[in-house]
Amino acid sequence: MTALQDELAHLLKEYQAKTGKLLTIGTVESATGGRISDKITNVPGSSDYYKGSIVAIAMRLKQTSLV
Numbered sequence: 001m002t003a004l005q006d007e008l009a010h011l012l013k014e015y016q017a018k019t020g021k022l023l024t025i026g027t028v029e030s031a032t033g034g035r036i037s038d039k040i041t042n043v044p045g046s047s048d049y050y051k052g053s054i055v056a057i058a059m060r061l062k063q064t065s066l067v
Contacts (some may be wrong), residue, residue, distance in 0.1 A: 005039040005046075012049045026051040028066060033057070 002010075008025075016022050027036050037053035040046050056062045 003039070005043050008040065009043045009046065009049070022049065024049050024051050027053040029053060029055045030057060030062065 012023050012025070025040075027040070029036055032055075034053065034055045037050075037055075040050050054066065056066060
C-alpha cells in the first residue's frame with residue numbers, strides 16, 4: 001500500500017506533466033501538531049510543491065490568524 005504522502009506527490013507531479021502547470025499545497029494544522037507537514041516533507045522533492053504549514057494549537061491564535 002502506498003503512503004498517502006507518496007500518492008500526493010505522484011498526483012501533483014503527474015498533473016504537472018500532463019498540463020505543464022505546477023500545483024502547490026500548504027497545510028493548516030491543529031490537533032495533528034504538525035504531523036501532516038512532517039509526512040509531506042519526508043518525500044524527496046516535496047519542496048517543489050509544498051509551500052509550508054501553520055500549526056495553531058491555541059484557540060486565540062486560530063481565531064485571529066486563520067480567518
